Structures are given as structure tokens and as C-alpha cells.
Amino acid sequence: MSKKYKLGVVGTPIEHSLSPFIHSRFSRNENINLEYLPYKVDDHSFSEFINDFFSDKSSKGLNITLPHKKRAAALDGVISKEAKYINSVNTITFNDRNLYLHSTDGIGFADDLVSKGLSLDQKNVCIIGAGAAVESILYVLAKNNVSLISIINRTQQNAERLIRKYSSMTNFQIETNETIQYDLIINGSSAGLTGKFKPPSDLLLLDKKTFFYDLNYSLAETPFCKWASRYSDNVYDGLGMLVHQAAHSFERWFNIFPDTDPVIQDLIKMRT
Secondary structure, three states: OOOOEEEEEEEOOOOOOOHHHHHHHHHHHHOOOEEEEEEEOOHHHHHHHHHHHOOOOOEEEEEEOOOOHHHHHOOOOEEOHHHHHHOOOOEEEEEOOEEEEEOOHHHHHHHHHHHOOOOOOOOEEEEEOOOHHHHHHHHHHHHOOOOEEEEEOOOHHHHHHHHHHHOOOOOEEOOOOOOOOOOEEEEOOOHHHHOOOOOOOOOOOOOOOOEEEEOOOOOOOOHHHHHHOOOOOOEEOOHHHHHHHHHHHHHHHHOOOOOOHHHHHHHHHOOO
């Protein structure tokens, strides 16, 4: 019988995480025997949990979700350049008695856009929000040679902080420009999921070629996606990003990149 690997996802809340479903599909399709469970861990217990989890010889890795991504970046381990820069870790691999710390959110986002037919090269991008979800993709956006990034945020200080941090990597501005044709509109605000989303009033040059992407995902249509559907057929939520970032985590653990399409189709079927 093949060795059974122990993995999981750590966060609070964690009950509604789709990660166990996704990785169970990956493991089945790739014929890898694993146990992947959700772990609800509070702030004070996080470091102790990590130590206890990896004391088990069968433990291979963990995914980290809110609110622990920054806490994971402070663990004693080998951290990737991107994860260190954005101060966020969503993937831990245990190998040769070391913890290897990575973020796969950004590359998962970029991969999903490519799968939907959008290259980021020389694109004008508008981002709504300036929190942790936005920062998790900014590094990859900048590295993919976008032409311009505009940030809309209720708290200007948060937007200014991101611009100061990333301005050496690409061209930023803190408000939108009604004369600019944006190729990609990204919602990184949780208001896009709660129903409190207020559409930006100054995005005038929108058409059916514009891509709209909500970093949130839900089994129901998000308010952002509902608004965006008035302008374009290229409207997506973060479900594909979730699967693609999970695939990159899986590759870190097993050196195999799983097929994402069947898993995405399974999740889409759950919506109907």
C-alpha cells in the first residue's frame, strides 16, 4: 500500500473551505494517497499547531488561509522572494527538516487569467481595494509587465502604502482616469461579496472587451460580478484562481502539476 501523506488547510473560519474538496480531486486524479483536512486554529495557537503538525513523519505540507498568512511568513523557515516581499505565505512544505514557505496566490491568479485568454503584458489595470487580497496579486501583476495600475480604495492611506511599496516595479496611480481604457478591472474588496459593493462611478470607458475579475468566490453570483455583467461577457470570480493556486501548492508538495480543468468543472457543477 502506498504511503499516506498528511496535509491540510489552516485558518479561522475554515468550515466552508473548498480546499479539501480540490485536493481530494487532485489526489484521486494523480493517484496519490493523502489525507487533507481543515484545521481551525486561533492566533495564539498557530505556532504551536505548526510545530505539532510537522512532528508527524507523514506530514507533507499545509495551506494557510486567513487570518494566518502574515503569521506564516514569520515562521522559522526558508521563505521565497515573493512571499517575503508581500509578507504573506499560503503554502508550507516540509522537507529535509526544513519548512519552505511560499505564496501561490499571485501565480494562481495569473494562470487563471491566461486560461481565460488574457495576457497581462502592457495592460491597463484598475483594482478596487487595497487589503491583503490585493497585495497577494500585486507582485505578479508588476512582474508581468502591466502598463498601468490604478487603485481605488475607501481609505487612501492604504492605497498610498501599496503604491510606495510597489512603485519601483511598475506605473501606479491612486485614482482612476476617465480617459483611460482599462483592460482589466479587479475587485479585491470584501464588499464585493457581502452585498455592500458600490460600483466605481468614474470608470466610463468600459466595453465588452474589458475583463472583470472578482478575487472573491461564491457558489452564488457575487455583487461585483452581477454589476460587471452589464458591461462585458468576460466576467469571472476567484474560483479559478483558487484551483490554480491549489495546483501550484500540490506541485510544491509532490513535483506534479495536476490537471485543473476537471476540478474547476466539478466546482462549477456545484453551482447549478
